[in-house]
Amino acid sequence: MGYPKGVLGTGEQVLVHKHPHLKMLVMPVLVGVVVIGGGIWLVFPARDLEEPWDTVALASIAGLGLLLLCWLVIAPFVRWRTTHFLVTEQRVISREGVIKRTGLDIPMSRINSVRFERTLFDRLLGTGSLIIESASEQALEFDDVPSVVEVYSAINWQAGERGQQQEPDEADIVPEGDTPSRRKRSKWS
Template sequence: MPAAPPQVSRRVAKRYLLADEQVVVSTRWHWAKLVRPAAAVLIALFLTLWVAAAVTDPAAIGFALCVLAVVCAWAGWQVLEWRCEWFIATDRRLLKTYGLITQRVAMMPLVKVTDMSYDRTILGRLLGYGRFVMESAGQDQALSHIDYIPEPDEKYQAMCETIFGRDVRDPGEDEEAWEEPEERYARGQADDPTGPRSSITRSRGTSSRWEAVDRRDLPRDWDWVDDEARGGRAATRRRVAVDPDPTPLR
């Protein structure tokens, strides 16, 4: 059965997501993030009960109750912030929404992500959460470490497939340079691909553009191979000319 699409908060989807964006990962932080506030409340409650049982001074008991109230208020604030925090990965960017009163959104385009590591501590394995570490050229500190990700194995695979499984062509690169001869011929921008000028070679110099050539203009000892077989860029399926003796002439 196909996997169910990620569930996104309506508030987050309406405010921050574009209409044509496809959500890959959408999640709140794991409930393990609330372990520390819960532990603080339990410790404060224990100390308050101990003070109430061991001390008869009303001032000391009142002070202990005030400390317990402050700790409970802080823990409640942490829970409310946890409910407002979302991590979303789409087919275009990474988003992190956080903040209860002042809402903030951290964003990183996928094209800037150069590497993503995945860590799971012993406690993370027991409770079922992990941490993603993003690396990019202009790194956003809010998205450099994504902690407390629930079901991290599935989310890591989905994000890697989206980030590193896409076409990594530079946005400013000439699209026509990587089109098939048949596609350019259909628009009237290239010769008949079945004709004598259907072969393609890389132009000399620093340019990476492709140019149509006639085989009769090249030396007879040159070989014609598939660029994909030579380990070229993603699935070009072009016929390229290869000089059997690349030694520069003197």
């Protein structure tokens, strides 16, 4: 599934498109295993009940198991799949939700600073939190961004290219005889 249709303006290109890190799905998968295992475990004593009650017990176990799987396993997966984080050359875009859709667009010209935070566990998983300070009063924090350092670099590069970030450091200076078009800006370009 790609990013939501109709999000991009004319000529706008996506540099980064991410879903939240897969660590969001660890707990739903474990819950799914427990629900299925518990359902199987409950089926055996339910089959030994007398005639009308065995069917009632089996139907109740199946119904409750299906309800729990939908609520605790399928819904988080759909939520993860429909959450999008995009960086284009013009803005940062966030979309999330299934029934209630929420969107946020931050133009590159409004970004004051970008930073990331990673715990040791986040570093092992290659994820982290991205904090964007814009013209709004409070910073916006995006948790569980995969490859957060690369996303941070892409936003910094784009915002800096538009003259909104700090002066270029030595890594951004083009060597003599080299042209910017020959350099690779980031892995997203």
